[in-house]
Amino acid sequence: MYPLSYSDRVKVKKALRGVKVEATHRGNVWRKYCVSGLISQPTSELA
Numbered sequence: 001m002y003p004l005s006y007s008d009r010v011k012v013k014k015a016l017r018g019v020k021v022e023a024t025h026r027g028n029v030w031r032k033y034c035v036s037g038l039i040s041q042p043t044s045e046l047a
Helices: 006-016
Strands: 020-026 029-034
Touching: none
Parallel strands: none
Antiparallel strands: 020 029
């Protein structure tokens, strides 16, 4: 998998900002989140 270029990341960031997401993987607990932006680090590097 290749990282996004800066210009592509800006386009995706603008498209996703404000999108509402529901997390349903926790059984009876459904949580709602709103996308506020992206980070440039891959999730595998977050610790």
